[in-house]
Amino acid sequence: MTAIEIRNLSKSFGAVRAVDGVSFTVKAGTVTGYLGPNGAGKTTTLRSLLGLVTPDSGEALVNGKRYRDMATPLNEVGAVLEATNFHPGRTAHNHLRLLCVAAGLPVARAEEALGQVGLAEAAGKRVGGFSLGMRQRLALASALLGEPKVYILDEPANGLDPAGIQWLRGFLRHLAHDRGAAVLVSSHVLSEVEQTVDDIVIIAAGRLVRQGTLAELTTNGEKTVRVRTTGDGELAPALEKAGATVERLDGGALRVHGLEPEEIGRIVLDQRVVLTEMIAERSDLQKVFLELTEER
Amino acid sequence: MIALVRAELLKLSTTRLWWVMLLSTLLLIGVNLAFFIGFAGNAQGGLPALDTPEWAQLAWSAGASGRIFVMILGVVMITSEYRYQTITGTFLTTPRRGRVITAKLVAGLIVGLLFALAVLLFTALVVIPTVLFAGGEVSLTEARVPAIALGTVASLALYTILGIAVGALVRNQIAGIVGAVAWAYVIESIFLAIPALQVVGKWFPGGAAQSLMSIDVTPGARSDLLPAWGGAAVLVGYAVVFAIIANATTVRRDIT
Incomplete structure (x- = not known):
C-alpha cells in the first residue's frame, strides 16, 4: 500500500x-x-x-x-x-x-x-x-x-x-x-x-x-573484491589469467573485478601466498553515491 | 479552537517570559506611582494633592502605561516561535495556519485581561493606602475610577493582540520589539505632543489608547481625542487588519 x-x-x-x-x-x-x-x-x-x-x-x-x-x-x-x-x-x-x-x-x-x-x-x-x-x-x-x-x-x-x-x-x-x-x-x-x-x-x-x-541497487552493479596478501605480486598475473581485471591500489592491495570471492580464494591458495585481507565490495551503491557526493 | 487557545496559553505559562513581563509592567507602574506620590501637591510639578479626586484619577490611570509591555509580550508570543523554530511543530500540529494566528489572538486577549487585572490590583494596593494616609476619601465609584479601570483593561487587552498581529507581520523578534517601542515612544509621542499633528495622532494606536482612558487632568489638550468606543474600535481595527495582512503574506511563507 x-x-x-x-x-x-x-x-x-x-x-x-x-x-x-x-x-x-x-x-x-x-x-x-x-x-x-x-x-x-x-x-x-x-x-x-x-x-x-x-x-x-x-x-x-x-x-x-x-x-x-x-x-x-x-x-x-x-x-x-x-x-x-x-x-x-x-x-x-x-x-x-x-x-x-x-x-x-x-x-x-x-x-x-x-x-x-x-x-x-x-x-x-x-x-x-x-x-x-x-x-x-x-x-x-x-x-x-x-x-x-x-x-x-x-x-x-x-x-x-x-x-x-x-x-x-x-x-x-x-x-x-x-x-x-x-x-x-x-x-x-x-x-x-x-x-x-x-x-x-x-x-x-x-x-x-x-x-x-x-537489494536491487546493491546487486545490479558489478561486484568487486579487495584483496591484500603478503606475496610480492605473483597474485595479480594469476588473477588476470583467470579472467579478472585487477586494479592495483595504494598500499599493495588489489581490487579484483569479474571474479567471485570463492574463485579468488582458490587462486590465492594455488599461489601459496598468505591472505591478510579480503573484502567483497558492494560497488554500485557506494560508487553511485560517492560520485554524486564528489561532484559537489 | 478552544484546544488551540489552551495550547497557546500553555506555551506562555511553560516559559518564564510572562512573569518577567508582568514584573516589568508592575515595576514601570510602580515607578510612575512613586513619582505621582512624591510630587503630589508640588506647585512646580503641577500635580494635584494626594487627597484630591484629580490625583486619584491620575494614579488610577498609571496602569495604562503597561501597554508597551503587553505589546512586547504579544510580539514575542509569535516571534519566539520563529526564533526557536517551534513554529515548525506548531504548523505540523495545526497546518491551517490562520487557525494558529486566531488562537494566538484569543489567547492574547485573555492574557491582556489577566495582566490588566494584576495591574489594577497592584494600583489599588498602592493608591488606596496612600490616599487614606493623606486623609483623603477612597471611592471606587467616583473620580471616574470605573471608567479608568475599564479603559485600562481594554487598552492592555487590545495592545496584547496588537503586538501579536505586529509579530505575525514581521516574524523577526528584534525588529518587532524595536519597531513597537520606537513607534510608541518616538513617532506617537511626536504626533500626540504637537497639537497640529494630533488630528492624525488620535488615529494612531497610542491616541486610541489615550481616548480609552480619556483622563481630563489637562482638559484642553484632550478634546482632539476620539470617543472611548472609537478608540477601542480603532485598536481592534489595527489588530485585525495587521493580522489579516500577516495571514495573507508572512504567515504563508515557506518554513525552511
Whole structure:
C-alpha cells in the first residue's frame, strides 16, 4: 500500500532549483532511505510533504492527502525535522504536553512517548540543557504522540552517538516491520542507513538519480573484491589469467573485478601466498553515491 | 479552537517570559506611582494633592502605561516561535495556519485581561493606602475610577493582540520589539505632543489608547481625542487588519 506519494515535485528558491521533477513512493511496512549529499533537495522534499513548504508544481501526498488538508495530522504523520525546534526554557514534558493539547490527544501520551524514546528521566528538565542526541530523541517522541502510521525523518541520526544510532535503526525497523508503518528517512551518509532501509531513493542537485530496493541497487552493479596478501605480486598475473581485471591500489592491495570471492580464494591458495585481507565490495551503491557526493 | 487557545496559553505559562513581563509592567507602574506620590501637591510639578479626586484619577490611570509591555509580550508570543523554530511543530500540529494566528489572538486577549487585572490590583494596593494616609476619601465609584479601570483593561487587552498581529507581520523578534517601542515612544509621542499633528495622532494606536482612558487632568489638550468606543474600535481595527495582512503574506511563507 502506498503511504507516501510524490509526483513530479518541483520547488525553486529564487534562482536555485531545489527540487526538480522528483517522483517516488513509499510503501507501508518499509523503511525507505532518502539519500543525497547536503543541499541535494532532501529537506525541501520532506518539508513539501509536511505542508511547510509550498511546491511550485507537482504533488506531495500522505495517505492520498495533502498535509494541509488533514484534520488530525499528528494521528497520520510523525515528523522529525532538525533538532532545534524547541524553546530552550521549556521542559521536555511541557513541550510534548502542549502539542497534545493542540492536537486534541490525551496528555498521557506525552509521558508514554518520552518513555518510548528513553527520555523519561529528563522529562522535567529544560530543553536548553539537552545534548543534540537528547533533542533528537525528543523530536522523535513528538512524532510518536499521535501513533501515526507514516514517519518522515530528516537526518535523524545527526548528533546521535553510536549507541543512539544503533537504537534508532532498531526503532525505525520496529515501526516499519512490526507495526506496519511507512518510514521515510533522509541522510547524507550512506553507511548510516544502509543497514536499516528496505528501499532507497537517491537525489542529487534536485533530481532523482536512482530508486529501488536495497537489494536491487546493491546487486545490479558489478561486484568487486579487495584483496591484500603478503606475496610480492605473483597474485595479480594469476588473477588476470583467470579472467579478472585487477586494479592495483595504494598500499599493495588489489581490487579484483569479474571474479567471485570463492574463485579468488582458490587462486590465492594455488599461489601459496598468505591472505591478510579480503573484502567483497558492494560497488554500485557506494560508487553511485560517492560520485554524486564528489561532484559537489 | 478552544484546544488551540489552551495550547497557546500553555506555551506562555511553560516559559518564564510572562512573569518577567508582568514584573516589568508592575515595576514601570510602580515607578510612575512613586513619582505621582512624591510630587503630589508640588506647585512646580503641577500635580494635584494626594487627597484630591484629580490625583486619584491620575494614579488610577498609571496602569495604562503597561501597554508597551503587553505589546512586547504579544510580539514575542509569535516571534519566539520563529526564533526557536517551534513554529515548525506548531504548523505540523495545526497546518491551517490562520487557525494558529486566531488562537494566538484569543489567547492574547485573555492574557491582556489577566495582566490588566494584576495591574489594577497592584494600583489599588498602592493608591488606596496612600490616599487614606493623606486623609483623603477612597471611592471606587467616583473620580471616574470605573471608567479608568475599564479603559485600562481594554487598552492592555487590545495592545496584547496588537503586538501579536505586529509579530505575525514581521516574524523577526528584534525588529518587532524595536519597531513597537520606537513607534510608541518616538513617532506617537511626536504626533500626540504637537497639537497640529494630533488630528492624525488620535488615529494612531497610542491616541486610541489615550481616548480609552480619556483622563481630563489637562482638559484642553484632550478634546482632539476620539470617543472611548472609537478608540477601542480603532485598536481592534489595527489588530485585525495587521493580522489579516500577516495571514495573507508572512504567515504563508515557506518554513525552511
